[in-house]
Amino acid sequence: MQPRRVAVLGGGPGGLYAARLLKLAYPACEVQVHEQGEPDKTFGFGVGLAAGTQRNLEAADPDTLRDLVATGVRHDMTMRVRGRGVRVRNDHLIGVARTDLLAVLQRHAEKAGVRLEFGVRRAAAGLDADLVVAADGVSSATREAGSFGARIETGDGLFLWCGADFPLPDAVFTPVETEYGTFVAHAYPYSGGRSTFLIETDERTWRNAGFDATTAELEGEGVPPGASDEKSLRYLEKIFAGQLRGHGLIGNRTRWQRFRTVRCDRWAQGNVVLLGDAAHTAHFSVGSGTKLAMEDAIGLVAALRESPDPATAFARYEETRRPSVERLQELARRSRLWWESFPSRLGLPVERLMVAYMSRAGNVSLDRFAGTSPDAVATALRQYGGAPPDGDLVQWVLDRPLTHGNRSFPDRVSVPELEPLYVDLRNPWSPEADALIAGVRGGVLVTGPADRPAVLTRLDLAERIRLETGALTAVEAPRALSGDLAAGLVSGRTDLVQLTEEQV
Ligand SMILES: Cc1cc2nc3c(=O)[nH]c(=O)nc-3n(C[C@H](O)[C@H](O)[C@H](O)COP(=O)(O)OP(=O)(O)OC[C@H]3O[C@@H](n4cnc5c(N)ncnc54)[C@H](O)[C@@H]3O)c2cc1C
CATH class of the missing domain: 3.30.9.20 (D-Amino Acid Oxidase; Chain A, domain 2)
Structure with a gap:
């Protein structure tokens, strides 16, 4: 389709990037961004851009990416707990100041011919355009005023x-x-x-x-x-x-907040389409809000180019973007719950805690983490069960013996007779989970559905049981998920695992 006039509400990363890509795709189209703030004033400090995001931005617009990378700084990652630290290399993340990010995006939008208006708050309904891209952020008034089937989940922390x-x-x-x-x-x-x-x-x-x-x-x-x-x-x-190190903390509209995860049943209504935080958010601990907003912009412009009319384009945009957004939101949900319960794990040696952090959402396997950070993982494995092997890590983890109180087990898969506890819930830190844990009397075998999300949740619940009751804990799961179980054992989520031959 060929839009004649597009209005973009919100000059954050999503709005500015969408405006530039639109103007590059449709040079004859009038593209106007409306931003309520001033060009050089923004809330916030730095944001992270991961390697995968950089690759996607490179493919869509190499000029902008080049300037963003030039302002960013690469950094490794350290976890420091009770005086002990572990450091891992991180080649794929750069930190960029939000002010620099917006300055680069504003410059490139203007260079492409986008018109930028600052300092006026606008409403989507009052904008004169064929298409309105509502990139007005997490508190989007467009979303509130429309019928997008919005649901907001507020974190406890x-x-x-x-x-x-x-x-x-x-x-x-x-x-x-x-x-x-x-x-x-x-x-x-x-x-x-x-x-x-x-x-x-x-x-x-x-x-x-x-x-x-x-x-x-x-x-x-x-x-x-x-x-x-x-x-x-x-x-x-x-x-x-x-x-x-002797420096102070600087505020910029800095206040305590609870994270709001936004989900919408629909991202478009009439000629208005939501983009970025207005449509969806993902907890900051996966550092992906900017990525999602900018990748939405890429997806929206591609969908417009491939479609004959706005309705088809918006449907295509949603169809292509929703799976990766929802996948990331699910990772972010697990990550949020892990961080909200972080203080309960401080008894774990810091290297094992690092493994727990990396595997908290089921996204990074033990093998993959060992590939990128062999020293940290080798130390964590030594703490878990002696000198680690050169070969199959997962099998080695499962084969380690265990002493629990006055009981000994030759490996982690020889599970004694334990009270079964069937678990099928979404949040292992919910009141429902509290009630299950309150009923635990002695050793427990945590069972439930065979799918992977259910197994990851069982591991989290088992960890709470171990930490809160001290009971011997085993998790039942399909053999095909041995990698998750091995990460769970090293991370202190369970003592033992019972393998089944179920299909995942
Ligand atoms: C604590 C915290 C840490 C974060 N860390 C990271 C990180 O490390 N990496 C990362 O990628 N993301 C991070 N994010 C998320 C990231 O800041 C957002 O996801 C991202 O900015 C979303 O971009 P956006 O363009 O959708 O919305 P925003 O950046 O929120 O931009 C929306 C814009 O719309 C404007 N606006 C709103 N209403 C109107 C109106 N009616 N008229 C005119 N203008 C309007 C606002 O002024 C704003 O400039 C973090 C977020 C938080 C809260």
Whole structure:
């Protein structure tokens, strides 16, 4: 199809990139971006762009990618827990300042002939265009006003996004245990000699520290909309002083928030199509919001080019983008639950914790992680069961003996008679799961459906049982999922595994 006039609502990464790609695809089309903010002012600090994303952007628009990569910084990754650290190489991630990212995208959009309007808040319904691309972010007024079948799931944990004016040498994950509870930093360097600090905690710790009160104060009357939670920042600065090396934390509309996962049954209505955070979000711990928004832009423009009319194009856009969006949202959901329960795992040696982190959503297998970070994995395996082999890692993990209390087992697959516990739930940290765990009396064999998502959830529930009750725990699963079970054993999610010959 050949649109004549397209309006893009929102000048974030999704909107700006869609506008440029549209203008490149349809030079005769008028493309206008409407952004309520000013060009050089944005919330937030740095965002990560992974190698896969860079490849996709390269294929769609090499010029923009080149300039983005030039502003980004590559970094390795360190996890530091109770004074011990483990470092792994990370070749496929760069950190880019959100300001630089937007500056590059604005420049390239203008270069292609897109018109940019700043400083005015607009409504999709009031825009005069054949097509309206609503890239108006997680709080999208377009989504709220329309009938897109939106569902919003709010996380239990609280997080706050701030920065520091020095570059960390690596991305760092580190918890600090305080009198109130545990705060966890996810921090990484980005361009301009700065670092992002994303700090996460649980509701109880947040209340104990009095941050429910500082959050309420910021919602009160007379507080400027751009104000940050300075009391929290000053406290966090003290407890993360080791990481901050004498630097302070910088706020920019920094407040405690709960992550909102947005899902929509439909992404288009009439001539309006949702894109990026307006249509879907994925928890920050998988660092993919910008990626999804920019890949949506690529998918939307490709669909428009291949279709005779907007309805067909929007259907095609949704058909091609939805599977990868939903796959990532599912990974992000598991990742969010893992981080929200992170303090319960601090007793694990940091190398095993790193394996647990990498395998938290079922996305990175033990073999793959051993391929990229052999030293860290070898140490984790030694902690788990002695000198690791050169050969089949998974089988070796399953073959290790276990001593549990006064009982010994020759390997991890010789499961004694245990009380079966049938589990078929989505969230192993839900009240329903709490009730199951409350009923555990002695050793338990956690069973359930044979599909992989159910097995991953069983492993998470088994971990809670081990940690909260100390009971000997075995997980039943098809042999075909031995890789997940091996990662689960090394990560301390279960003591034993019972293999079945079921089809996955
Ligand atoms: C704590 C945190 C950490 C994150 N870390 C990462 C990360 O490491 N990597 C990553 O890829 N992503 C990360 N993200 C997510 C990322 O910031 C977003 O997913 C991404 O910015 C989405 O892009 P977007 O264009 O869809 O929306 P946005 O970037 O939110 O842009 C929407 C724009 O629309 C404008 N707007 C809204 N309404 C109107 C209106 N009515 N009129 C005019 N303009 C309007 C807004 O001002 C805004 O500029 C993180 C998010 C959070 C909250």
